Amino acid sequence: MTSTDVKSAVRADSGLLDVRGVQKTYYGSGRTVEAVRDLTFSVGTGELACIVGPSGAGKTTLLKCIAGLLPPTGGEVRLGGARVQGPPPGMAVVFQEYGRSLFPWMTVADNIALPLKQKRTPKPRRAALVAEALESVGLRDVPHAYPWQLSGGMQQRVAIARAIAYEPDVLLMDEPFAAVDAQTRAELEDLTRSLWRNLGMTVLFVTHDIDEAVYLGQRVLVLSGSPTVVMEDVAVDLPAEREQLSTRALPRFAELRAHVYEQVQRAKTFHTAPAAGASA
Numbered sequence: 585m586t587s588t589d590v591k592s593a594v595r596a597d598s599g600l601l602d603v604r605g606v607q608k609t610y611y612g613s614g615r616t617v618e619a620v621r622d623l624t625f626s627v628g629t630g631e632l633a634c635i636v637g638p639s640g641a642g643k644t645t646l647l648k649c650i651a652g653l654l655p656p657t658g659g660e661v662r663l664g665g666a667r668v669q670g671p672p673p674g675m676a677v678v679f680q681e682y683g684r685s686l687f688p689w690m691t692v693a694d695n696i697a698l699p700l701k702q703k704r705t706p707k708p709r710r711a712a713l714v715a716e717a718l719e720s721v722g723l724r725d726v727p728h729a730y731p732w733q734l735s736g737g738m739q740q741r742v743a744i745a746r747a748i749a750y751e752p753d754v755l756l757m758d759e760p761f762a763a764v765d766a767q768t769r770a771e772l773e774d775l776t777r778s779l780w781r782n783l784g785m786t787v788l789f790v791t792h793d794i795d796e797a798v799y800l801g802q803r804v805l806v807l808s809g810s811p812t813v814v815m816e817d818v819a820v821d822l823p824a825e826r827e828q829l830s831t832r833a834l835p836r837f838a839e840l841r842a843h844v845y846e847q848v849q850r851a852k853t854f855h856t857a858p859a860a861g862a863s864a
């Protein structure tokens with residue numbers, strides 16, 4: 585397959601989420617690490633975009649900058665036109681480490697309700713949102729359980745329920761299924777797509793799993809090795825109805841996977857020239 589077989593999804597116009605020239609350098613402990621060199625991309629309303637890149641490419645750093653949890657050293661992130669300068673109200677994040685993101689002393693329902701309390705959602709509405717979110721992730725029966733009484737996959741469902749109960753415009757997911765078994769992972773991938781389609785959220789999903797990125801996304805952004813730039817923005821022209829066995833068996837799925845794999849391999853050895861004043 586040649587590179588012309590794969591369409592670029594790069595957008596020139598601005599989207600719901602705009603990442604513009606984002607740069608992040610960590611300083612401290614006598615060390616300077618330029619984690620993100622210069623990232624620019626947009627994600628439109630209702631899109632599901634995946635980000636892949638080699639380990640250490642700065643994917644988590646990028647997501648933290650987007651979520652307003654870390655200030656970028658340069659550039660800016662805009663959500664709905666407004667500059668992100670702290671955690672914005674319309675954004676929710678699902679992290680990889682569900683074990684550390686749920687409070688063990690709170691019930692499942694209380695964990696899900698906590699961000700809603702902080703948002704001052706009235707109690708009856710809160711209860712309805714918690715119940716709806718649990719229903720959506722297939723956990724209607726466990727509101728009074730504690731997270732540690734649930735399996736890893738169930739805990740990650742609770743973390744997803746907490747995120748969607750918040751009714752975010754943008755859902756950020758940072759390698760959310762890396763710590764669960766293959767069967768659970770497949771179920772959670774399908775859950776993510778069905779929630780995305782039913783709720784109309786914009787989803788930015790970070791993974792190092794190329795198959796997962798192609799299976800889930802409408803686009804796959806391939807990041808270079810650190811310091812990071814966007815190497816390619818691949819349009820995933822697979823049918824919208826996806827199913828674990830039949831979609832992955834499509835010749836087009838194999839082509840896209842091979843293409844993204846080649847790009848990620850290239851990304852590992854793709855290094856940009858050092859920026860003035862920074863050393864890795």
Ligand SMILES: Nc1ncnc2c1ncn2[C@@H]1O[C@H](COP(=O)(O)OP(=O)(O)OP(=O)(O)O)[C@@H](O)[C@H]1O
Pocket residue numbers: 610611617618619637638639640641642643644645646792810
């Ligand atoms: N708080 C920090 N202080 C200093 N350097 C950091 C910090 N967090 C991350 N880094 C460095 O920034 C670079 C990018 O790290 P980051 O965790 O963002 O990459 P990643 O692509 O998410 O990695 P992985 O796929 O392995 O999870 C790495 O070199 C890392 O050591």
